Amino acid sequence: MTYPRATLRLQLNHTFTFDDALAQLDYFAALGVSHLYTSPVTTAQPGSMHGYDTVDYGTVSAELGGEAGLRRLAAAVHERGMGLVIDVVPNHMGVGGSHNAWWLDILEWGRHSACARHFDVDWHSPDPALRGKVLMPFLGAQYGEELASGRIELKFDARDGRFVVAYGPHVCPVCPTDYAALLQSANRADLDALAAHFQGLTTQPDDQPRAAAARDALRAFVKRNGTDAIDSLLEGYAGADPVPRERLHRLLERQHYRLAWWRTATDEVNWRRFFDISALAGVRVERHDVFEAVHKLVFRLYADGVIDGLRIDHIDGLADPREYCERLRQRLVPLRATLPYVVVEKILARGEALRADWPVQGTTGYDFMNDVGALLHDPAGAAPLGDTWAAISGSDASFAQVALEARREILAAYLAAELDHAARALHRIAREQTATRDYTYASVHRVVAQLAMHCPVYRIYPANGLRGPIDNRYFSVALDAARAALPRANRAVLDQVDAWLGARSPDTAAQAGDAAAAAANPNPQPQPQRTQTAAQSASQNTAHNAAIKASAKGAGNGGPQNAPLSHALIAQRTALALFSQLTAPLAAKANEDTALYRYGRLLSRNEVGADPDDFARSVEDFHAANAERQKHAPYALLATATHDHKRGEDVRARLAVLSELPADWSAALRAWSTLNLPHRRNDRAGSTDWAPGPAAEAMLYQTLVGCWPPDLDPGDEAGVRALAERIAQWQLKALREAKLRTNWLSPDEAYESDCQAFLFDILAPQHRDGFLHELAGFVARIAPAGALNALLQTTLRLTSPGVPDLYQGTELWDFSLVDPDNRRPVDYAARAAAIDDEPPSAKLAHWRDGRVKFATLRRLFALRARAPELLREGAYVPLEVRGEGAAHVIAFARRHRDSCAVIVGTRLAAAWLEGDVPLVAPQRWGDTAIVLPEGLAAPQWHDWLSDTTTTASEGNRLLVRDVLAALPVAVLSNLAPGRAGTQP
Template sequence: MTHPRATLRLQLHHGFTFDDALAQLDYFAALGVSHLYLSPVTTAQPGSMHGYDTVDYGTVSAELGGEGALRRFAAKVHERGMGIIADFVPNHMGVGGAHNAWWLDILEWGRHSAYARHFDVDWHSPDPALRGKVLMPFLGAQYGEELAAGRIELKFDPAAARFYVQYGPHVCPICPTDYATLLQSANRADLNTLAGPFQGLTTQPDDQARAAAGRDALRAFVERVGTDPIDFVLESYSSGDPVPRERLHRLLERQHFRLAWWRTATDEINWRRFFDITALAGVRVERHDVFEAVHKLVFRLYADGVIDGLRIDHIDGLADPREYCERLRQRLVTLRATPPFVVVEKILAQGETLRDDWPVQGTTGYDFMNDVGAFLHDPAGAAPLAQAWAAISGDDRPFAAYALEARREMLAAYLPAELDHVTRALHRIARELPGTRDTTYASVHRVAANLAMYFPIYRIYPVNGLRSALDNRYFDVALEAARRSLPRASLAALDLVDGWLGGRAPEPAANNASSGSGNSGGGGGRTPRASPAGANANASAGNSQANTPLSHALIAQRTALALFSQLTAPLAAKATEDTALYRYGRLLSRNEVGADPDDFARTPHDFHATNRLRQRHPYGLLATATHDHKRGEDVRARLAVLSEIALDWSNTLRAWSTLNQTHRRNDAAAGAAWSPGPAAEAMLYQTLVGCWPPELDAGDEAGVHALAQRVSTWLLKALREAKLRTNWLSPDETYESECQAFLFDILAPQRRDGFLQALAGFVARVAPVGALNTLLQTVLRLTSPGVPDLYQGTELWDFSLVDPDNRRPVDYAARAAALDDQAPAAKLKDWRNAHVKLATVHRLLALRAKMPELLREGEYLPLTVSGAQASHVFAFARHHGNTWAVVIGTRLAAGLLDGDTPLVAPARWEDTTVELPKGCRQATLHDWLSDATHTVPEGGTLALRDILGAMPVAVLSTLTRS
């Protein structure tokens, strides 16, 4: 299977399985994609709707149909000449619950578990209550309260002959070293005999085998006589009465886990999480053994030809992304003759590019989504919209200030444990040398916090413990900002930390007996995980070179760097994507994953420049919608229109706020903050304008109510993510219900002649321009250098909001029924049904199939536009061999449209022309979107009144459809 020319992302879950996807294969093939791009297929937590909470890397999810169904599906896909790209999650696993065997084993055996080094657990916590233990912060209330309420119960699994503690869905195995005590507590001769093999048991591997034999005897006993004798044991540890409850408490205190209230996680968690999600634990995939165990299934599926490539989730969560990509490619190359296809989920900051030394095809396309989104915006709207937002919110700061404030809050309230892990790793380095040992923990903590807070990108990628010049380009931004913000007394510590975080080679420790690893015992200390896999293996094996003082210093520095990078990445995501983007509301179409709202608009020159850079990765994905987007691609395209009518929109906001003032809660209360508040109200209006379906009538009570339900779900999530008056940790349910009541009040049927009519009327004005933006965005995604990616269902309108709204079931029957060979231009008059969008996707996928190289990797040539309306045209050519394609599109058209159709009247173009490259001036060009044929005039220019007379976009090619 060759590399993809176009992908289609499918979200698999128990409601949409491999067999369900197979039932739609005819449609997918007819649409024209070459590869289906599947959400994770490994076994996840039961009922998972996304698959990112893997609990078993070794099996295909039974809820999706199992490996047999996957292989049947893949066989049919390959029969069609198509392929499969599988999403894969090497960074974290789902924990808690009762289904992750690796995690349960470390709860049972602690740091001597066979899987102790599979997870990023700090077995040497400075907290004595956590030393050698795993924090399990899954209790709904204080530990003592839950224990007294009887919600923490000792139980027995007859099939596994295993004692365990259960709290709701969470299971924690009891270590077999306590089985003798448990069995003897019933004071029965038969159980006393069964206790024998467990007497004197330790957690060492040899004793684990002895415990297995004891379990076999216990299982045989239970099979023979039943569980009644065991019930006596359980009763003696029942928490219903004080004495057995105290006995249960003492038993729990001896385990390798500590049950805790879920709120303790932010301050005390001693293992790496995915962001701040306690149900997802970081995996040490940088270790050779863990890497092989994690990838065993996907390697087999790849070797067998079941899957044809991989999408790597959250690459920045790994200790060393570059090394991971190198090792992954090396392994894949040995399994198949064809070069492997690998893309990575990577958020790139403004001006940042994917590292050239990563052996991958490119990113999953957030960079393109940001570039094309900014290109749809009018830069003239930035200032008046900012002024309007400042007047509404009372805050005239740029987005960067919101993001910085959110970073400070995240470090203090959501990621303090992660910051502590970084600080302790750095402080251990300080203690190694006489010259730095008096550097205090507090001073290092202040420095690390400031560096992380001001870090301009997700993370850096040092090699062998040292930052490169490219790393320093970004690190120095944080360094200088920290230097300005820290007190003078901390600047010496800042210089030290700069060096320890890769600014200079490490000095050998004076005494390697107290190495930088901080490891005093067996099991899985954190330190070796940050080094490359070879160093990990040598350090673990006691290699003499690995035990030199310099090696210890190098490992300690690599550890600190990895921990710092594994802090800055989630900090950037949590502060920006999950907080600041819900607080700042100048224009929500620029509040998207991978975007910077301060980077408001892009010029044609800017977009040409990024497309030329994109040619360096011609197999990188081009996305405009994903399973993680904040707003659907067509919501953003419509909201971008507001940048063209900024003053009109500002006046509309004020009018609507006045119109709906009577529906606010607490508005008249003295000194009380009213609900939803000015900023939240303004963002709500933007959301309603953006997602209002084109065909929805204000008098359609059922339709408006269905929309209100969807927006209500978004509103609750938006308020909690903003973390201003409510949040996920301590929700203010009164405020939330008042905000939702406000929404339902303003959309109530009795408002049909008031706000509802005003809202629907405004949407009717901007929707045609938004549809034009959609068509331009669609064409750019399908003709720019790279591989276009379609998110499920977005061939028709995508007016979705943030998940779970963007993961709703797709009506494939409606899409299949609308798919035909008619030109998109023939469907433009009925644009509200979105068939013109579907036809545009279909036609351009057909062009890519006919000449894949032309649009994927062909030469990219910006074209010169001249005339009265030149600023409203974007044009470029693609060239490969003797084949040409010329792409011309209408942009910033709010002032050009006369009716309710997304098309500029030919006369409005006046003398505007596009100059063609010399190589295609003598050609006859076929427009794949209108089926018109154009003969290039002698001068080599095309008049826009001729080219854009049937569609607001044109894709002209020397290739014809026949």
């Protein structure tokens, strides 16, 4: 297969399996996509609805249909000339429960487990209670309470001949070194004889085969004699009597894990998690053996031609993303004759670009989602909407300020253990050098916290322990902010931490010089090398490359095993990896999962990959971003909806209209708040604690406006109720994610209940003539402009440089909210029924049913099939627009050899619309025209969206009143379809 020309993202789970996808394959082919692009297919926790909690990398999920089902789907896909891209999750696995064999092995054998280095476990915790142990923070209440209640139980697994400690669905193996004492505790001759098999066992790897043989004997005994004897043994560790409970406690104390209340994880977890989720443990894929184990199935499926490309999940969680991508590419290339297609899930900050030295095709498309989303917003609306939000919320803080405060809170309340790990790694370096041995842990901790809080990007990507010029550009922002925030007494520590975090190499001679300087100067003030040139960085990196690449086996948190690396370099790389693996989840947790739920100027800019302070982008900005994409990442995905979006693509498109009507929106907010004042809870005179509160109420109104279905009548009680139930689900998540008056760790259920009651009250049937009428009327007023934005967004996604990605179900209007709302089952029958040969323009009058969007997608997929290179990688040419309506038009051309297309769209046109149709009247455009450059001409231009033809006027200009007469968007080409609306 060649690289995709268009992908369709499918969320697989036990309710939508490989065979379910296979049943819809004719429909997917009729849409015109070239590749299916699925969520993870490896075995996940039972019942997983997303697949990101992998428990076995080596098998295809049986719940999805197993490898046979995957191969069946792939064969049918390939028969239709299509391809298959799968999601790979190398950063973390699902733990807890009883299904992850790697995790269970380290619980059983501790640091001597064959899998002990598969996960980022700190086996040398400074806490004596965790030294050599794994924290298991899965108890629903405090350990003593759960132990006394009998919910922690010693059990015997007859199938495996294994003693385990069970707590609900969680299973923790007992180390075989304890089996002899366990069996002897029953005072039975038969069990004493079995105990002899386990006598003298140690946890050393050489003893583990003997333990397996001893378990075989135990299993055979039970098979012959039943479990009566074992059951009698277990009674000695159960019951309400304190004696057996104390016996169980002493047994637990000897294990390689510590059972703990789930709340302890924030402060004490001694292994890397995915964000703050204790059910997902970080995997050390930087190690060669772990890398191979994680990808063994993927490589086999790719070599066999089952899959054609990979999407790498959460690339920023890895110790060294660059090295990972290089290794992945090196392993994939020899397996197939064609180059592998690999994209990475990477959130780019404002002004940040994907690193050019990563051998991948690009990102999964959040950067494009941000670019096109910002284009839909009127910059003139930023200030008045900001004033309205400040008046409602009582704060004029920018999003950056809100996010900074969120980072401070997240570090303290959610990622304290992760911060501790990074600080301790740096403090260990300090203790090993005479010049810095007196730097205290507390001072290093303060420095690391400030640097992490102020890092302007998700993370930096040092090479071989050294920051390059791009890293320094971002790190210097954090460094300056930390220097301003820290006490003067900590600045020397800050400068030294800067050096350890990649400002300079830990060269042995340099260390010796530092030590000598320290001896001569009792108060050293090391100065960081803040501004490396590219040449300096390359020179320093070269000094380590031979050693680092001498072996492909990973060791430590950031380096190869058995390579001749100095201890200092390993320590520095470890500290750098831990720091980067702190800043990435901190940014995501604080920005995406906290600040975006607190800041509400306009929720259409509160999206993954977006910066709400970056309110709007000009046409020129959009052209510049597309030109960069065409030059550097022509095969990157282009997304406007994903399984992780906060709001559906058409919700955002509609809310963007409010940027054009800020005064009207402000008036509506005031009127609705007054109208619904009687429904507030706990609204006492002078109180500020009423529910839901002014900020949450305002965000609720935005959400209602954004996702109100176009065809929903306020008198439709069942329809309004269904909407209310969806919004209630969003509201609960939004309130807890904001972490202001309730949160996931300690929910205020009374407040949450009051907020839900407020929601259901204002949407109650008896208010159909009050608030519901006002709400529906406002939505009806802005919905045409929202639909216009949505059609523009769709057209730009399918015609910009890159590979457009279609998220499942968004062929029709997408008014979904954050997950799980955006992962609801898709009605494919309704979508299949929408297929016909009519042009999108014929469906504009009935735009509310979404078929105009559906037809637009199909027509442009057809154009991409007709000329794949034209829209995927053809030259990108911004076009000049002149005349009275120029500010309301975006136009560009795509050109590849003899094929060309001109894309024209309407923007910021809310004030120009008349009536109920999302179309500017042709006469309104006046003399507005698109100037075609020399060399871009055709006798006639065929519009793939209206089946009309246009001829350029004198001066090689296209009059907008002609081009956009039938639809608010047009895609003109010198290529005409063989048959309108069909695939060639």
